[in-house]
Amino acid sequence: MKNFKYLLSFLVCFLILSNDSTSAKVVFHGGYAFETFKGQKVAAAYVSIFNQSDKDLVIKSITSTICEVAEIHDTVLEGEIMRMKKVESLNIPARSEFYFQPGSTHIMLMGLNQELKDGTNFKLNFEFKNKQNLNVEIMVLNKKLRENLLDKK
Ligand SMILES: [Cu+2]
Numbered sequence: 364m365k366n367f368k369y370l371l372s373f374l375v376c377f378l379i380l381s382n383d384s385t386s387a388k389v390v391f392h393g394g395y396a397f398e399t400f401k402g403q404k405v406a407a408a409y410v411s412i413f414n415q416s417d418k419d420l421v422i423k424s425i426t427s428t429i430c431e432v433a434e435i436h437d438t439v440l441e442g443e444i445m446r447m448k449k450v451e452s453l454n455i456p457a458r459s460e461f462y463f464q465p466g467s468t469h470i471m472l473m474g475l476n477q478e479l480k481d482g483t484n485f486k487l488n489f490e491f492k493n494k495q496n497l498n499v500e501i502m503v504l505n506k507k508l509r510e511n512l513l514d515k516k
Contacts, residue, residue, distance in 0.1 A: 388416035394487070394501040396472070397509045399479040406479060407436075408470040408487060408501050409463040412455055420455040421492035429485045431474030438467055447471070452492065465512060479503045 394410035414420045425433040435450040450468070455461045463469050470487065479485070483503050490496040 389414055389420055389497070391489070391497065391499045394499050395504050396479055396485075396501050397506045398481045398503050399475065401478060403478070404473065404475050406472045406475060407465070408472060409465065410470070410487075410499060410501065411463070412461045414455045414457060414459055414461070417457050419457055422453040422455070422489055423492050424490045425470060426488045426490070427472065427486060429475060429477055429479075430472040431476070432472075433487065434471045434473070436469055436471045438469070465509070481505045 390413040392411045392413065394408065396406055396408040399406050412420070422435065425435065427433050435453050436447040437450050439446055439448050453461070453468075461468075481503055484500050485503070487499050487501055488496055489499060
């Protein structure tokens with residue numbers, strides 16, 4: 364049943380992208396975040412971006428109804444301390460791929476106004492420099508998956 368839901372969210376994602384012919388060459392795939400506990404106000408989200416067009420794609424901002432602020436963060440090592448740095452705009456060159464991922468560049472969701480529950484979805488709206496924008500489906504995964512991910516590092 365759960366697999367079916369995931370499949371469905373990919374399908375929805377595909378339909379949104381194919382609606383708009385100009386952004387069809389830009390594909391956002393496999394967006395995910397981990398479930399949160401009650402009262403948690405901050406979470407991270409990740410997505411893979413395939414820019415198959417001949418133009419650079421510049422992400423100017425991200426918004427969502429589930430949080431007050433969404434920012435792009437980079438993780439940088441300062442001495443021995445890992446710090447997160449806000450990225451004002453993210454450039455994905457023509458014909459290249461970009462992966463938001465744990466421990467690296469991520470989307471920080473701050474001021475969450477709802478709990479992220481395993482198996483549900485929410486949307487992030489990406490606004491680009493060329494004024495176009497795209498709604499991207501993010502699926503919420505069980506946090507045990509995250510523990511597994513961290514164990515391997
Ligand atoms: Cu962050």
